Amino acid sequence: MTDLGPTGATAKNMDYPLNGWYVAGWDHEIGRKEITARTVAGRPLALYRTEDGRPVALADACWHRLAPLSMGQLVGADGIQCPYHGLRYNSAGRCTHMPAQETINPSAMVASYPVVERHRFIWVWPGDPTLADPSLIPDMHQMDSPDWAGDGRTIDVAANYQLVLDNLMDLTHEEFLHSSSIGQKELSSSDIDVTHDERTVTVTRYMEDIEAPPFWRKNMRDRFPDFEGRVDRWQIITFEMPSTICIDVGVAEAGTGALEGDRSRGVNGFVMNTITPVDRRRSLYFWAFMRNYCLDQQRITTQLRDGVHGVFAEDEEMLMAQQEAIEANPDHEFYNLNIDAGGMWVRRLIQAAVEAERMMEQGASSGDPVATPAEGARAVR
Amino acid sequence: MAGSVQARWQTGRVHAAAPAAEGIRRIEIELEQPVRVEPGAHVDLRIDSGDVRSYSLVGGSQDGRRITLGVNLSPTSRGGSRYMHSLEPGDILPVTFPLQNFPLRVGAPRYMLLAGGIGITALVGMASVLRRLGADYTLVFVGRTRERMAFLEELREAHGENLRLHIDDEGAPLSVPQLLDQVDPATELYMCGPIRLMDAVRREWLQRELPLPNLRYETFGSSGWFQAEEFLVRAPSWGVETVVGTGESLLDALERSGVEAMSDCRKGECGLCVLPVESLDGAIDHRDVFFSERQKQDDTTLCACVSRVARRKDPAAQADQGAPPSSSMPTITLDVH
Structure with a gap:
């Protein structure tokens, strides 16, 4: 791991690297x-x-x-x-x-x-085209794999894209913001494990032997109509540069070994999120919910999409309010909590990428425009 | 990409200067502020006379603090290349941030890079980016003698099979038709070299009806069919009659005499400085790319920023050493309103 240098713990960094793949639209939108x-x-x-x-x-x-x-x-x-x-x-x-x-x-x-069509999205590289390597496109293979089904939508959020990344990297907020669907108190009482490398950050949270919140009880009954009782629940959040977050989520009948790898008595979904900064205060948030059970049931696809849409509307409202508060309090900084570890690693990776680009772009903006040379004949070689 | 056309200046210090071939020096310049070296980009330098010269960026260091140029010592140098060849480590000179008129488009299925002589300096950077990207490319390097071809060894090392040499005095001159036999409508060809070479490629390209946007070249607007010589320009409606020196353009001479003429690119591309010809004693050396071949043959208009007037029409006669020069100065009368 290269030394990413110190990051101001209270910095409100709103910038985005240009050398990265961002989604410009769904495949069906561009024609x-x-x-x-x-x-x-x-x-x-x-x-x-x-x-x-x-x-x-x-x-x-x-x-x-x-x-x-x-x-x-x-x-x-x-x-x-x-x-x-x-x-x-x-x-x-x-x-x-x-x-x-x-x-x-x-x-x-x-x-x-540079443009690549992959995983039902149109990806664009806004930076140096000679660095646009398609193998750097984030892994969202569940989007178009026959083993997965699902759909999603786009949210045009009037908020900086890193606020969306913060939101997804710390799901403790589900307990408070989404209390009627996926929230529960065990979210903030269970430990998280955070790992990272140069391009990714992973946050893992396991909750053992808990009550299934309404959203997950419904999903369990879609697959196991007779299901009753408690569950083990997992959330494995993976961020990939510059702004994609895929979350492996699910629950299984408590004590059947799901957290050790046997998910056969449970239901598994992937929340696919990729957030495109439009500018410093607006973003396009593309998401989908994919599942690997009941693949042939469009009813479930629609119900899940609409259900998640409802949950994300609660996030959108919060993100917009947060953006407004940030702008209304320009002198106030961010402070951090223990729960922000994942989000802080994301911010540090992004900040390092932005600063590396700024070093090289310095020339484009800081040259002296006044000191032009005397007029002279122009010739070459 | 299209943005970096306005010159911004900073201070450069010569870090190293060494021969890159016979008559060609490799000059490394250390910069105060780092720059991004894009393939096809050039910098302008202010030389001791105060004039400005443009040189392609052959390369740059990872941190953007050092750039490399290749400079040919022109036998007819008006001071630029002679000054550049006199530079020693430690010398200071003003240099612009990179300017870009010749960008490489990433993503073409095939590339042909064609360099003639010192024109290799504009293509070295492109070739190395294409190699890094794993693109399908061929670098064709044409020269008179091996000794005068710059960077040969490092090019061979870097590009191996992708480098093809055509050396006149080794009996392997370039055949333009054979070159274009290997070009299909999806190939992008980037070239930089003497105008005769570029013109031959352009004619063959048009004749084969290959897509014109796929033929990329850098025009700096400086080399013509004839050596630059002095000629007389008249603009009767302004009461102007003046000699255009070899170190200035027709447009410069008109402006110096107080004629208000519209212009923009000053390299023969945009067509804003086009002026109607009233009469002509000599031959117009059209050095622009604005007019089509047909329009150039008409000789009824010219691009004042780059085009000149020469004594003879037939370029072959130029090389004919015995031909006696005409006594009168070539003259053009322009209808400038």
């Missing part, structure tokens, strides 16, 4: 019917698919006068046309047509961001 405008990590994008189905993410501003390309139209097999003066670009972002001239300015282009 050829229309061009989708989305902002990912502060980068406005025009998203569409080529005729052969490949997703494309171009900077949403024409090279010429910055008109949004997302207001334009798709042309040819892979192109897009600016709505204002008709400049056309191919999927690589190269200009292929300019009005009123016989040639094309070779400098004319818009950024074409």
Whole structure:
């Protein structure tokens, strides 16, 4: 593990690294019917698919006068046309047509961001394209595996994305915020185990021999209609850079060995969460609830999706209120509790990535714009 | 990507300078502030005369504190390359943060990189990124003699089979048609080299109807079909008649004489400085990429920022040593409103 350096324990870090895969949308949202405008990590994008189905993410501003390309139209097999003066670009972002001239300015282009379609999502890399390695896309294989079923939604949250990460890395809040569905007092009375490496953080919590809260009692009865009694419950939260959290959750009949690995007398779900910073105070929160039992029952898929949607609406309300309070109290810092260990490791990994990028980008912002040289002939080599 | 076109300056200190080939020096410059070295980027340097020269970034250190350039000593140097070749470790000179006009697009199925002579400096960085990404690429390096080809050993070590050499005096000159036989419509070709080489590739590319956006080149707008020579420009509506020196552009000369002319890119790309030709005594050396071949043959307009007037029309005659120079200075009369 590299030395990540000290992190200010009270820092309210709101930034995001650019070198990472973020979800720009669900696979079904990006198509050829229309061009989708989305902002990912502060980068406005025009998203569409080529005729052969490949997703494309171009900077949403024409090279010429910055008109949004997302207001334009798709042309040819892979192109897009600016709505204002008709400049056309191919999927690589190269200009292929300019009005009123016989040639094309070779400098004319818009950024074409690396895009990968995987796990039912369209992933975009907003940073240095030469570092965009598809093997770094977070593992969300349950999303499109035949062994799992489920669905999810998107929440457009008026809050910084790290507040969402905080929320998911510490599920103690379920006891208070979600008391009618998944909350119970054992959440805050059981110990957590936190591990991390350079790209991931894992928080594990086991609760033995407890009453099943309403959400989980219902799930147990979907699979075992005669189920009665107490359960063992687990939550294994895994964060992966830059902003994906998959949570292995479930309960099993108490004492049947689920916490030791035999989950045959229980129900298992994966809460898939990937949070895209739009800017410092808004995020797109993509989630799904996947399960590995009763795979053929759409009723259960819909019930789980709607149930989790209800739970997450409680989170959304809190996150927005929290964001407002943060902005209303600019001089106040964060303080931390023992329960924040997972979230604090996440914050430290993110902070280290942001600072590493800032070191290299310094040149782009801190040069002296005043000291231009004397006018002189320009020649090369 | 499209953003870094405005120059910002900082102080550079020469860290090392050593020969990279006959007539070519590798110059390493230490920077006050770290920079990100993108493939295809260049820096501008202010030389002792106060003039500005652009050089491609051959590479940079991991921490962004040091950049490497390759500088060719031009036999017709107006001072730039001679000054650069005189630099010693410890010398201080102003240098811009990297500027980017020649970005590498990541994600093409195949790449062809074509370097002629000192043009290799613009492609070294691209080749190493493509190698790191595991891309399908070929680096074609063309030169007159092996001794004058920079960075040969390290390129061979880095790129092995992906490097192909064409050396004139070893009987292996480049055949442009054969080169383009290996290019399909999905291949992106990036080139930097003498205008004749780039022009030959562009013609063949157009003739084969390959997609024009896949042909990428850097134009700096400095090399033409003819050596730069002095010529006379007249702009009767402004009452201006002045000699354009070899170290300035036609546009510079007009502006120096008080003519207000519109312009932007100053490298022959945008077409804003186009002026109508009223009469001509000599040949226009069109050095822009704004006009099509057809428009260039018409000679009714020119891009004032890069194009020049030369004595002869036939470039072959230029090499003909015995040809007597015409006595009168080439002259162009422009209709500038």
